[in-house]
Amino acid sequence: MTVAYPISFFSLVFPWFGLDIGGTLVKLVYFEPKDITAEEEEEEVENLKSIRKYLTSNVAYGSTGIRDVHLELKDLTLCGRKGNLHFIRFPTHDMPAFIQMGSEKHFSSLHTTLCATGGGAYKFEQDFRTMSDLELCKLDELDCLIKGVLYIDSVGFNGHSECYYFENPTDAERCRKLPFNLENPYPLLLVNIGSGVSILAVYSKENYKRVTGTR
Numbered sequence: 001m002t003v004a005y006p007i008s009f010f011s012l013v014f015p016w017f018g019l020d021i022g023g024t025l026v027k028l029v030y031f032e033p034k035d036i037t038a039e040e041e042e043e044e045v046e047n048l049k050s051i052r053k054y055l056t057s058n059v060a061y062g063s064t065g066i067r068d069v070h071l072e073l074k075d076l077t078l079c080g081r082k083g084n085l086h087f088i089r090f091p092t093h094d095m096p097a098f099i100q101m102g103s104e105k106h107f108s109s110l111h112t113t114l115c116a117t118g119g120g121a122y123k124f125e126q127d128f129r130t131m132s133d134l135e136l137c138k139l140d141e142l143d144c145l146i147k148g149v150l151y152i153d154s155v156g157f158n159g160h161s162e163c164y165y166f167e168n169p170t171d172a173e174r175c176r177k178l179p180f181n182l183e184n185p186y187p188l189l190l191v192n193i194g195s196g197v198s199i200l201a202v203y204s205k206e207n208y209k210r211v212t213g214t215r
Contacts, residue, residue, distance in 0.1 A: 013110060015051050016078075020141070021120025023195035025089050026098065030055050033083040034075075047106045054105070055086065062097065065090035074158055095124050099131045108133040117141045142210060145192055146202060153182045 017030040032052065036044075059067045066089055073085040090098065102108075113135045114128070121138045128134045153163050161179035168174040190200040190208075198213040 014048055015055075015110065017114075019114060019116040019118075019121070020144075021095065021116055021118040021124060022092060023119060024092055025194075026092050026095060026120065028088040028090075030086045030088065031076075031078055031081075031083050032056050032086060033081050035082040045110070047109055051105055051107070051110075055088070061088070061090065062094070064094050065098075073152075073155065076155055092120055095120065096127065096131075099124070099127055102134065103132040113137050115139060117144050142192075142198065142200060142208070145198075146190065146200070146205065146208060149190065150182065150205060 014033060015030065017028055020027040032055070055067075059069055061067070068087045068089065071087045076083060076085055078085075111134070114137065116136045117139045118141055121136050125136050125138075128136055149163075153161070156162060163180045163182050164177050165180045167176045167178050186203055188202050189211075190202050192198045192200070192213075196214040199211055200208050201211045202208040
C-alpha cells in the first residue's frame with residue numbers, strides 16, 4: 001500500500017508523530033525509532049532525547065493521558081526506518097496542557113509543523129501557533145481513516161490480522177472469529193464511531209463518499 005504523506009515528511013527529523021483531535025479525545029501516534037545509529041545518538045539533541053524518553057517511559061501522563069501499551073505495534077518499517085508505534089490518548093479538554101508541555105520541551109526547536117486531523121485541528125490551530133510557535137498541517141480526516149485502516153491491515157497487529165469477521169454470528173456454539181482478507185474488499189461500507197458517526201461508501205483507496213452519519 002502507498003501511504004500519502006506531505007512531501008516534506010520524508011525530510012523531517014525525529015520525532016515523528018501525528019494527532020487526531022476529536023470532540024472528546026485526542027489520539028496521538030508516535031513512531032519510536034529502534035535503529036538509531038551510534039552517530040545519530042551522539043548527535044541527538046537533548047530536546048529530542050527528552051521527548052522520546054517522556055513518551056516511551058511512561059504509561060500515564062498527568063491525571064488523564066494514557067499510553068495504550070496493549071496496542072503498541074512493534075518492529076515496523078516506516079519510511080525506511082525500523083521502530084515501534086505507540087498510541088496515546090487524552091481528553092480534548094486537556095489540549096491546552098498538551099500544547100503547554102510542547103512549549104516547555106521546546107518542540108518548535110525540532111519541528112515547525114505538526115500533522116493533525118479532526119475538528120480540533122481547526123479549533124486549536126491558533127493556540128498551537130501562539131503558545132508553542134507551531135503550525136498545523138491539517139489533513140482530511142476521512143482520507144486518513146481509509147488509509148489508516150488499510151495500513152494497519154497491511155502490517156497486521158504484531159503478526160496477527162487486525163481485521164476480522166464472525167462466522168455463524170447467530171449461533172453461540174458455532175460462532176468463530178476469523179481473519180478477513182482486505183486485499184480486494186471493494187466496494188465496502190466503513191463505519192467510523194467517535195464523538196460522531198460517519199458511514200462511508202468506499203470504492204477504492206482514493207474513491208469514496210460519506211453517505212450518512214451524525215452532523
